[in-house]
Amino acid sequence: MSQNPNPHPAREFTPSGTLQLGVFFQGVNSGTIWKTAGSGSQTDFESFRRLAQTAERGLFSAFFLGEGLRLREHLGRPHALDVAGRPDAQTMLAALASVTSHIGLVATQNTTYNDPADLAHRLSSLDLISGGRAAWNIVTTDNAWTGANFRRGGYLDHADRYVHAEAFVRTAKQIWDAWDDGAIAASAAAGRWSAPGAVRRVRHAGRHYTVDVTPRLPRSAQYRPVLFQAGDSPEGRDFAARQADVIFSAHPTFDAALDFRRDIVDRTLKAGRGANDVKIMPASEFILAPTPQEALEKKEWVRSLQIGPQQAIAYLEQFWGRELQSFDPDGPLPAIDPVVEETSETRGSGFHGAKARQLADQWRAEAKEKGLSIRQFVSARTSRGDSTFTGSYTEVADQLAEYARAGAVDGFNISPWLIPSGLDEIVDHLVPALQERGVYPTEYAGTTLRENLGLATPVRPAAAAEAEARV
Ligand SMILES: Cc1cc2nc3c(=O)[nH]c(=O)nc-3n(C[C@H](O)[C@H](O)[C@H](O)COP(=O)(O)O)c2cc1C
Incomplete structure (x- = not known):
C-alpha cells in the first residue's frame, strides 16, 4: 500500500498538455564536451551557479544532481570517460538555494549506503533552507564498487536493495510526518520546545538498520521533500509507483515514452494511487540551431568531441x-x-x-x-542517441508539443553537453517557442517545488497517527 494515499484516486490518466523542464548537471559522464572554447569547470561553484540561474530564467522546475560515491575506474585506473568527480549534491544544492529563488533542488541519494534518520534530516534541512524547494531522487545504486568504500562493504542483491529501499523511504516519510503543523511552541511562556503531543517519535527495527528518533525539524513550506526515483527494473517501477512523485526515466522516444506511461499508470493504480499521481521526466539531450541543416552539422561536431x-x-x-x-x-x-x-x-x-x-x-x-x-x-x-532531440528551434518545439498533448511525459530532464552555457540556447529559443505553443508555463506557479510541479500536498495516513508515541 502506498504511503501517500490519494482519497479519490483517478482511474483514467488525463494529459496535462504541458511540460516541465529540469536540468541535470552530470559531472561524471561521457556527454559533456570539455575540450572546446567555452567549456567550464565541472566542479567550480561558478559553473553550477551559472547553469542554475539560466535554468531559473527559463522557468525550469528542477536543478538535478546525480550521485557517484566513488570515482569509476577500470583496470585500476580512473575511468577515461568521466570528465570529473561530483561535489556532494546536498552541499552544492544548499549553496545554490541562496543564489536562486524558485527552481527545485534535486539531490540523488542512494538508499543502500545511507541511513534513513540521517538522510531524512539532511533533506529536511535542504527543504527548510530553500523554502520548500528540495527533492530526493531515490536510487538503490548498481555500483558495486561503491560498497568497497563503505564500512559495511559489499552490496545488496538487486531484489534486496528494493526491499531495503521501501523500508528506508517509509521511515523517512514517518520522520517528515512526525511534526504536526504548529508543533513549535509559540512562546517562551509555554516552557517547552514543542507543543505537547505535536511531535511523534519514530521507531524501526529491521534487518538493515534501526531507528529510534524524535525528528528534529518541522515541516517545510512544501510539507516534505518531493520524491523522485530513478531505476528501471520491474521492481524499481513498482517501487516508484508506490512511493515516488516523479520518475526520472530513461525512455524519451515518443513510442517508448507512451509505453512507459501506460506501464507506470497500471502499476500506480495497482498501488492504490491515482493515474496522474506519478509524473515522468525522461533524461534528454538537445542539439538545436536556427535551421535543421545547421542542427545536423552541429550534432556531428558535438559527437566528435564527446567521444x-x-x-x-x-x-x-x-x-x-x-x-x-x-x-x-x-x-x-x-x-x-x-x-x-x-x-x-x-x-x-x-x-x-x-x-x-x-x-x-x-x-x-x-x-x-x-x-x-x-x-x-x-x-x-x-551518445544517448535515443534521448537526443536534434533540429531547428521550431521543429523541436513542435515535436515536444506533441509529447505534451499526448501525455507521453510530464517534462524532460536535460543534460547539457556544454557546461556552463549549455542551456542558453534552450532558454533563449526553445522555451519561447514552447510558450507560443501553449505547452510551457509563462511564470512559476508558486515558490515551492511541489507547487511548480503541480503535485498535491501529502496526506498523513490517519491510522498511523494514533499508533505512534507522542512526545
Ligand atoms: C535515469 C537514471 C538515472 C540514474 N542516476 C543514478 C545516479 O546518479 N547514481 C546512482 O548511483 N544510480 C543512478 N541510477 C541507477 C539506479 O541507482 C538504479 O539502482 C539502477 O538503475 C538499478 O536499478 P534498476 O535495476 O531498477 O534499474 C540511475 C538510473 C536511471 C534509470
Whole structure:
C-alpha cells in the first residue's frame, strides 16, 4: 500500500498538455564536451551557479544532481570517460538555494549506503533552507564498487536493495510526518520546545538498520521533500509507483515514452494511487540551431568531441576486460576476444562471464554491417542517441508539443553537453517557442517545488497517527 494515499484516486490518466523542464548537471559522464572554447569547470561553484540561474530564467522546475560515491575506474585506473568527480549534491544544492529563488533542488541519494534518520534530516534541512524547494531522487545504486568504500562493504542483491529501499523511504516519510503543523511552541511562556503531543517519535527495527528518533525539524513550506526515483527494473517501477512523485526515466522516444506511461499508470493504480499521481521526466539531450541543416552539422561536431580516440578505446576496454591501447580507434572492433571472467561494466548490473563473448560477437557483426570504426561505434552507443532531440528551434518545439498533448511525459530532464552555457540556447529559443505553443508555463506557479510541479500536498495516513508515541 502506498504511503501517500490519494482519497479519490483517478482511474483514467488525463494529459496535462504541458511540460516541465529540469536540468541535470552530470559531472561524471561521457556527454559533456570539455575540450572546446567555452567549456567550464565541472566542479567550480561558478559553473553550477551559472547553469542554475539560466535554468531559473527559463522557468525550469528542477536543478538535478546525480550521485557517484566513488570515482569509476577500470583496470585500476580512473575511468577515461568521466570528465570529473561530483561535489556532494546536498552541499552544492544548499549553496545554490541562496543564489536562486524558485527552481527545485534535486539531490540523488542512494538508499543502500545511507541511513534513513540521517538522510531524512539532511533533506529536511535542504527543504527548510530553500523554502520548500528540495527533492530526493531515490536510487538503490548498481555500483558495486561503491560498497568497497563503505564500512559495511559489499552490496545488496538487486531484489534486496528494493526491499531495503521501501523500508528506508517509509521511515523517512514517518520522520517528515512526525511534526504536526504548529508543533513549535509559540512562546517562551509555554516552557517547552514543542507543543505537547505535536511531535511523534519514530521507531524501526529491521534487518538493515534501526531507528529510534524524535525528528528534529518541522515541516517545510512544501510539507516534505518531493520524491523522485530513478531505476528501471520491474521492481524499481513498482517501487516508484508506490512511493515516488516523479520518475526520472530513461525512455524519451515518443513510442517508448507512451509505453512507459501506460506501464507506470497500471502499476500506480495497482498501488492504490491515482493515474496522474506519478509524473515522468525522461533524461534528454538537445542539439538545436536556427535551421535543421545547421542542427545536423552541429550534432556531428558535438559527437566528435564527446567521444575522442582514447575515450573510444577506454569504453571498449570495460567490456573486453583487457588493454586495447594498441588498437586503432579509427579501425574495426578488436578481433581478439574479451577476458571473460574480468568483464563487467558495473560489477552489479552489467553483463559478465560468457555473455561478454556473445556481446563482442554481436557488436563486431553490427559494426561490420554498418561499416563503423571503433570510434563511430562507441559514439553511437554512448551518445544517448535515443534521448537526443536534434533540429531547428521550431521543429523541436513542435515535436515536444506533441509529447505534451499526448501525455507521453510530464517534462524532460536535460543534460547539457556544454557546461556552463549549455542551456542558453534552450532558454533563449526553445522555451519561447514552447510558450507560443501553449505547452510551457509563462511564470512559476508558486515558490515551492511541489507547487511548480503541480503535485498535491501529502496526506498523513490517519491510522498511523494514533499508533505512534507522542512526545
Ligand atoms: C535515469 C537514471 C538515472 C540514474 N542516476 C543514478 C545516479 O546518479 N547514481 C546512482 O548511483 N544510480 C543512478 N541510477 C541507477 C539506479 O541507482 C538504479 O539502482 C539502477 O538503475 C538499478 O536499478 P534498476 O535495476 O531498477 O534499474 C540511475 C538510473 C536511471 C534509470
